Amino acid sequence: MTDDILLVDDEAGIRKVLGISLADLGYTVHGAENAAAALTIIETVRPAIILTDIKMPGMNGIELLKAVKDRYPDTEVIMLTGHGDMDLAIESLKFQATDFITKPISEVALTVALQRAGERIDMRRQLNAYTQNLEHLVEEKSRQLIEAERLAAVGETVAGLSHTIKNIAGGLDGGMFVLEKGIELEDTAYLQQGWKLVRGNVDRIKTLSLDLLNFAKTDRMAYRPVDPGQPAREVFDLMRSRAEAHGMDFVLEVETGLAPIQMDPAGIHQCLLNLVTNAIDAVLDTEPADGEQRITVSVSAAESGGVRYRVADTCCGMDEPTKARLFQRFFTTKGERGTGIGLMLTRTIVHRHKGTIDVDSQPGKGSCFTINLPDRPR
Known part of the structure; x- marks a missing residue:
């Protein structure tokens, strides 16, 4: 009472x-x-x-x-x-x-009115207690669900990473077997083939390690005003010699007068580097539909503000099932050369910038990846 x-x-x-x-x-x-x-x-x-x-x-x-x-x-x-x-x-x-x-x-009327008031007070207290308990229950169940999803994601990541490492280890075993046969038979062709297999898988280990390190850095974006063309020019200068060494037409198009936007330049540099590297590998692995081997990197103002990056190639393109899996963990179209982390890392960085990444690709007509970044990600 x-x-x-x-x-x-x-x-x-x-x-x-x-x-x-x-x-x-x-x-x-x-x-x-x-x-x-x-x-x-x-x-x-x-x-x-x-x-x-x-x-x-x-x-x-x-x-x-x-x-x-x-x-x-x-x-x-x-x-x-x-x-x-x-x-x-x-x-x-x-x-x-x-x-x-x-x-x-009357005493009876007074007692009944007070009893009714007390019942309403008790009911309100019970409702408040129930609501608080329900909120705590929802909070606890939400925490458990998030933890379960986190563990599931970790399990999926570990499984994918284990599969990738297993493939690399298998490649190294194969390379060493060929090397041993070459030494045993004193066969130069075997030695060269075995060394090529070993070196290729060592490169995969290095790439995988760098991709994992870069992925870990995505929680620490350092935003500052940057000329949108700067990351594209850096990637173009870095990859031009490789593209031209394989006879590719490598083109950079940067719209003039672009205003600086808030971004993590190292992160966007990594995104463009991943896309250009994938484009070069795709062109090398396929016969271009129009007879040309061309990669175009373009930077322009986005229609809704911010900046738009495009990386287009003239490779054979991708079908719908492949496009649907592009950004999944450890999915790669590069066979034994890929780690399946690059595009996942790219999407994570873009999303950290509150941006979007899309791909337009059709078999026989090449692919074009488009990144749209707002002028202020936070």
Whole structure:
């Protein structure tokens, strides 16, 4: 039972008599002769139940009810009214009064009204407790779900990484077997073939290690204003000799007048490097549809603001099932040469910039990867 109760009535006699009855019921009674005094007491005592006369000088009981419900909506207010004020009493129910009692006040009516108020208070407390428990339960289940998803992702990553390492180890075993045969037979062709296999798989180990290190760095993006053309020019200068050594037409197109945007230049450099490296490998592995071996890197303003990067090649293109799996963990189209991390890393970096990456590719018509970055990623 709630200990504190506020009795508001301009008649001192009623406050005294009714106060005794309330005290006998176990309440600590606070009295107020008008609504203004009641509001002052409410600020200090915060009673859960208020009994107030409807007709009082100055602010009447309904106005007090409205003020209490506006400030303390959980407070239960019981109205005291004379027989001639029934319309006002009924009106008070529209403003969320708990009940009303007619004067002279009978002990039975008072007990029933107080019991109803107490039941509402208890029900509200139970509801609040249930809501809090439900929130804690949802929070705990959400935490467990996130943990389960994290463990599943870790398991999937470990499984994919183990498969990749197993393939590399198998390649090294094969290379060493050929080398041993070459040494045993003193066969130069075997030696060259075995060494090529070993060197290729050692390169895969190096690439895998670098990709994993770069992936770990994606949580530490260092954003600053950068000329959007800068990462593209750096990648172009870095990869031009390799492309030209294989007879490819390597083109860089940077729109003039591009404004600096907030980005992590090292991250975007890594994205473009991955895409250009993939394009060169794709062109080397396939016969171009139009007889040309061409890779184009372009930088332009995006329609919605920010910058757009495109890396296009003239390789044989990809079908829909391949495109659907491009950004999955450890999926690669490079066979034994790929790690399946590069495009996953690229997408992660782009998403850290709040950007998007899309691919347009059709068999026989080449591929074009498009990165759109906003001018402010955070």
